[in-house]
Amino acid sequence: MEKLHEECGVFGIYNRDPARVDTAKTVYYALYALQHRGQEACGIAVNDNNLITLIKDLGLVHEVFDEETLRGMKGTIAIGHVRYSTTGGNNKRNIQPLGVDYIKGSLVIAHNGNISNAAVLRAELEKQGAVFQCTSDTEVIAFLIARERLRTPSVEEAVARVLPQLEGSFSLLVMSPRKLIAVRDKKGMRPLCLGRIGESQVFASESCALDGVGAEFVRDVEPGEMIVAEPEGMRSLFPEGRRDPASCALCIFEHIYFARPDSVLDGQSVYQARLAAGRLLARTHPVQADLVIGVPDSGLIAALGFARESGIPYGEGLIKNRYIGRTFIQPTQDGRESAVRIKLAPLRRAVEGKRVVMIDDSIVRGTTMRKIVALLRSAGAREVHVRISAPEFLWPCYYGTDIDERSQLASVKYAPQELAKRLNADSLGFLPLQQVESIARDSRLAFCTACFSGEYPWPVPTLADKTAFE
């Protein structure tokens, strides 16, 4: 399906009660809860007194790990990662966590986000003789930390010296022989939260992973904060000072699409944000209709919000096939029509003869949306009004998602009316850009809206920066 992808999800645990809490299994279940953030590859690294066991491969969490594998992963500190790669496809070397051995021992890193100046940093390092094994920006971070570690008395000081060099988004977990360090970039672009299981610390990309392992939510890691879990306890540091929340840039698309609806990010419930987006759409793009439906799954909650605000009945109109896996054989160009039919089926009984409002979270190229409209019409829908619970995508993202190539974006090519015609929809409406932040009024942080507004929170990298890395 023509869907955008988040690149990653991370989870880490500093286990102070290994007799009661199974370190590797906790990470395994947490990664299950974070699977929506990346379905191409995953990995877990466990640290047992500086003996690192790192297992990672292409595939879903349940494909890579089984009971026996997990049984062999003993230790007290662990980090895990789920990944979706935007380019370079199935390059196994880029799978995380990323482990490096250097003069001070071992370092294992899991990263969610994208370092937008990674190409520049890497080129500088290469000029100094550095050799890289993969094309991941995470390896650049690992190299920088290892280098700084030679000049600093502790790993957290090395990390602190690297932070000012990095631009872009990162929620980072760094595992050293004795410590687990969690860092969130100073604009808070990707979510990261802290939880606890008894006296043990856990860190997760989203709060749904804490719920998944029975951990108690403690708080979000603040933008620019570094939390060090170590044998003596836990410390919070702000190497570059505290950040004014109003100058932060949490990705608004986390609320619209990426995050799981049961997660709460920086005080804002994702579910409530999606409901609010639907309500706002109903106010800004009202329409006379008989039925409101959502494109499953991410359009469903906004559809509910639209229905509640407009008073038009909510119902199911499209059924999603939940068994399309990573190995689904993509049809050739000619067969793509049938690919959509296999993945989504219209509910004829529900839509036949009706004026339907259909809500989805985004239009990227428009090709899938045109097919979905056609599906509804073939099932007898009398009118199809498309409403999108996000503003128009007009700019690429450099912060860990695969919005790319301005020239490919439907909204760059066509104004909404023209696009509606091309989709064969009776009308089309997007969430107004000026009001998009109002869907998340409870958020403690301000938002990045760059892919809609073109206002980037960091200097825009050159094209080479964008394409050099996954």
Ligand code: SF4
């Ligand atoms: S550009 Fe868009 S997708 Fe990328 S971080 Fe900003 S809001 Fe999120």
